[in-house]
Amino acid sequence: MKQIAHMEKYPNAKIISLGIGDTTEPLPLLIASAMSKYSHLLSTKEGYQGYGAEQGNKELRNAIAATIYKDMGIKDTEVFISDGAQCDISRIQLLFGSNATVAAYVDSSIIIGQTGEYMRHSGTYGGIEYMKCGPENMFFPDFAGVLRTDIIFFCSPNNPTGHAASREQLEQLVEVATRNGSIIVYDSAYSDYISDDSPTSIYEIPGAKEVAIEISSFSKLAGFTGVRLGWTVVPHELSYSNGFPVHKDFDRIICTCFNGASNIAQRGGLACLSDEGRKATKNLIGVYKENARVLTDTFASMGLEVYGGTNSPYVWVYFPGRKSWDVFTEILEKTHIITVPGTGFGPGGEGFIREKCKQKTKEKKEGQKAKEKKGSEGRIHPSSPREEAKGEQE
Ligand SMILES: Cc1ncc(COP(=O)(O)O)c(C=O)c1O
Numbered sequence: 001m002k003q004i005a006h007m008e009k010y011p012n013a014k015i016i017s018l019g020i021g022d023t024t025e026p027l028p029l030l031i032a033s034a035m036s037k038y039s040h041l042l043s044t045k046e047g048y049q050g051y052g053a054e055q056g057n058k059e060l061r062n063a064i065a066a067t068i069y070k071d072m073g074i075k076d077t078e079v080f081i082s083d084g085a086q087c088d089i090s091r092i093q094l095l096f097g098s099n100a101t102v103a104a105y106v107d108s109s110i111i112i113g114q115t116g117e118y119m120r121h122s123g124t125y126g127g128i129e130y131m132k133c134g135p136e137n138m139f140f141p142d143f144a145g146v147l148r149t150d151i152i153f154f155c156s157p158n159n160p161t162g163h164a165a166s167r168e169q170l171e172q173l174v175e176v177a178t179r180n181g182s183i184i185v186y187d188s189a190y191s192d193y194i195s196d197d198s199p200t201s202i203y204e205i206p207g208a209k210e211v212a213i214e215i216s217s218f219s220k221l222a223g224f225t226g227v228r229l230g231w232t233v234v235p236h237e238l239s240y241s242n243g244f245p246v247h248k249d250f251d252r253i254i255c256t257c258f259n260g261a262s263n264i265a266q267r268g269g270l271a272c273l274s275d276e277g278r279k280a281t282k283n284l285i286g287v288y289k290e291n292a293r294v295l296t297d298t299f300a301s302m303g304l305e306v307y308g309g310t311n312s313p314y315v316w317v318y319f320p321g322r323k324s325w326d327v328f329t330e331i332l333e334k335t336h337i338i339t340v341p342g343t344g345f346g347p348g349g350e351g352f353i354r355e356k357c358k359q360k361t362k363e364k365k366e367g368q369k370a371k372e373k374k375g376s377e378g379r380i381h382p383s384s385p386r387e388e389a390k391g392e393q394e
Pocket residue numbers: 083084085086087155158159187189190216217218219225229230
């Protein structure tokens with residue numbers, strides 16, 4: 001809405017979107033070629049294939065277990081191929097039903113009816129345990145202040161903060177889930193962005209197979225946002241409190257509600273996981289990470305607190321004492337750049353904006369120039385005018 005109003009007000013302005021991002025770089029040729037070759041085969045009598053196994057192509061399940069979960073003891077039968085992480089998050093909500101209590105994740109919980117009413121005064125939904133994560137707690141919740149829930153949604157590297165949870169933090173998460181009899185739903189869609197020693201999977205943590213499901217995707221790993229391919233790991237060891245295996249139930253949901261991922265996309269997924277494919281997709285991620293570095297440097301040079309950007313494509317910028325929407329509006333007004341107000345992700349995002357560095361290099365340079373230009377014409381306030389005045393006095 002604000003974008004439309006802005007375009008009407010400045011019809012000649014070139015609007016740069018660093019907001020709801022998408023992948024922008026073309027697919028590596030060897031991956032696109034694998035899909036194209038397979039598509040051609042489908043036009044032949046010998047090469048045609050119809051429905052595949054609902055759980056996914058055996059070779060791909062095996063490749064995911066062997067490459068992504070190397071040395072973590074994940075079996076191919078525990079990997080379910082999907083048409084994307086988002087779709088599997090919803091299927092998991094179906095698995096647990098609307099009576100399950102939930103910590104952290106909001107959007108899909110609303111769809112399946114796991115939340116109560118939206119409370120305008122606090123910006124929260126009833127029935128959801130919010131796990132506040134910010135710089136003050138190293139972006140990891142203080143579980144002492146969070147009520148026990150059946151499910152804990154956790155995302156690392158995180159969207160929107162860009163924080164990748166440390167090994168110690170994930171050990172704590174697994175320990176809390178084990179003690180409380182909760183099931184962790186762990187979203188690792190950005191794991192290939194991790195370049196330090198943060199775990200790339202919850203299954204690096206001992207005991208995780210008994211308490212965690214992991215959801216992931218080729219969207220961020222290889223730019224498959226349009227191709228659509230992901231997976232979910234449900235370990236055989238994971239059971240409900242009555243001892244019934246979750247794997248059996250999830251298998252039933254997949255066979256009932258899903259007829260399997262596209263066989264063309266799955267062929268692309270296999271190409272991504274070959275040695276050459278891994279090299280090519282890591283290079284692709286390098287482009288987005290370079291974009292993130294430019295954004296981080298730009299905001300840091302403005303004296304702002306900047307988080308994320310190293311283990312994820314997200315840059316999470318803090319404007320102390322200011323409202324996210326006011327910052328969003330000011331940046332849009334002065335630079336024609338669209339960002340995402342932090343409060344869009346929950347009340348803990350107040351004071352922050354998120355930038356997603358998925359725009360093309362040319363746009364990125366224009367964005368940087370626009371932000372730098374604001375230094376001479378109408379500066380963006382890093383903090384509330386009151387706090388800034390205080391700072392100037394000191
Ligand atoms: C953390 C996270 N998980 C999952 C998704 C969606 O992935 P998919 O395209 O596989 O549905 C997104 C999309 O931006 C995301 O940010």
